[in-house]
Amino acid sequence: MRLEVEARLRLGSFAIDAAFGSEGGVTALFGRSGSGKTSLVNIIAGLLRPDQGRVVLDGDTIADSERRLFTPVHRRRFAYVFQEARLFPHLSVRGNLAYGRWFAGAARSGPEFGRIVEMLGIGHLLDRMPSKLSGGERQRVAIGRALLAFPRLLLMDEPLAALDDARKAEILPYLERLRDETRIPIVYVSHSVAEVARLAERVVVMENGRVKASGKTAAVLNEPFPTSGPGRREAGALIEGIVDSHDEGHELTVVRAGDCLIRVPHLVAEPGQRLRLYIAARDVMLATRRPEGISALNVLPGTIVGLSSPRQGSIDVRVDCGGNVIAARVTTLSRDALDLRPGKQVHAVVKTVALDY
Numbered sequence: 516m517r518l519e520v521e522a523r524l525r526l527g528s529f530a531i532d533a534a535f536g537s538e539g540g541v542t543a544l545f546g547r548s549g550s551g552k553t554s555l556v557n558i559i560a561g562l563l564r565p566d567q568g569r570v571v572l573d574g575d576t577i578a579d580s581e582r583r584l585f586t587p588v589h590r591r592r593f594a595y596v597f598q599e600a601r602l603f604p605h606l607s608v609r610g611n612l613a614y615g616r617w618f619a620g621a622a623r624s625g626p627e628f629g630r631i632v633e634m635l636g637i638g639h640l641l642d643r644m645p646s647k648l649s650g651g652e653r654q655r656v657a658i659g660r661a662l663l664a665f666p667r668l669l670l671m672d673e674p675l676a677a678l679d680d681a682r683k684a685e686i687l688p689y690l691e692r693l694r695d696e697t698r699i700p701i702v703y704v705s706h707s708v709a710e711v712a713r714l715a716e717r718v719v720v721m722e723n724g725r726v727k728a729s730g731k732t733a734a735v736l737n738e739p740f741p742t743s744g745p746g747r748r749e750a751g752a753l754i755e756g757i758v759d760s761h762d763e764g765h766e767l768t769v770v771r772a773g774d775c776l777i778r779v780p781h782l783v784a785e786p787g788q789r790l791r792l793y794i795a796a797r798d799v800m801l802a803t804r805r806p807e808g809i810s811a812l813n814v815l816p817g818t819i820v821g822l823s824s825p826r827q828g829s830i831d832v833r834v835d836c837g838g839n840v841i842a843a844r845v846t847t848l849s850r851d852a853l854d855l856r857p858g859k860q861v862h863a864v865v866k867t868v869a870l871d872y
């Protein structure tokens with residue numbers, strides 16, 4: 516699968532001028548509010564017509580301004596999941612799902628229905644009306660309806676943004692299954708680094724209508740000079756780990772990452788499952804001796820491998836903790852007081868509660 520998007524479009528005083536490619540899986544469009552993510556997705560969907568540009572999926576040209584080619588929305592066979600579920604209120608869950616199937620044409624019914632219902636965990640909800648569902652359940656039904664239309668491409672615009680943290684944590688594992696069990700390429704709009712880190716294979720960072728950075732998620736999010744990645748405020752490190760165990764009594768999950776065990780708030784995931792965590796640099800402290808008597812559960816020994824140049828009185832220190840590089844934001848005063856320099860042994864301290872979903 517290969518998706519190619521190139522688009523230029525003026526919207527009043529705002530302009531989109533962006534291009535990116537995807538090789539399948541989940542591609543995140545990431546950026547601040549107003550950076551142009553929704554406009555770009557609307558161009559892919561066919562809801563907006565670019566002044567100039569092309570959309571090509573698997574060699575099939577869907578839009579090309581030079582050739583005056585513009586396939587209308589309903590003939591693209593793309594599905595769109597929005598921030599709010601937009602279910603038909605007068606139809607039951609079953610009726611809403613049937614609409615997706617009908618949209619795909621009768622020939623496409625069959626065993627897929629059961630598989631998708633099972634994957635999204637909505638089998639027990641089939642006879643309920645949308646008004647009797649939680650926000651997370653509604654969103655899972657909306658995703659099911661989209662999948663049952665057998666789209667060639669799934670567009671998701673901030674599908675978790677309207678949900679509280681508990682609902683987000685509940686729905687994320689379903690999105691991971693969707694990514695891993697279907698072959699449908701997904702373009703996923705989000706302004707949450709944690710979400711992008713967990714779900715996306717590739718990230719396109721948008722700023723002011725343009726692509727500021729793009730590439731593999733780990734490469735973009737672990738960018739040592741945070742100005743070109745997700746931005747300085749969000750800078751941090753993506754850690755690849757495996758679920759080790761659950762501490763049910765304390766509602767914690769232990770994730771093994773290299774030689775380190777990292778405790779995070781409880782995750783819906785089986786031991787052995789791979790996952791990615793994002794640790795923001797501003798959530799990490801450094802200590803030159805192993806601290807005792809502190810509440811933070813993650814005290815990870817490591818070696819400093821790099822320091823960024825100072826900005827606004829602080830620096831990002833990169834620490835190799837058993838094979839994973841974690842970033843910690845400290846003041847230049849702490850750098851000098853603790854004599855932080857490459858090669859020095861330190862302990863990175865990460866609060867568990869900073870690592871929610």
Ligand SMILES: Nc1ncnc2c1ncn2[C@@H]1O[C@H](COP(=O)(O)OP(=O)(O)OP(=O)(O)O)[C@@H](O)[C@H]1O
Nearest residue numbers: 526527528529546547548549550551552553554555
């Ligand atoms: N039809 C339009 N006419 C004029 N300006 C528009 C139009 N549509 C969008 N804009 C402007 O384009 C900019 C980008 O909007 P867009 O919704 O694409 O951003 P976004 O990154 O998706 O933001 P958010 O995360 O808040 O949804 C905004 O400044 C918006 O006000």
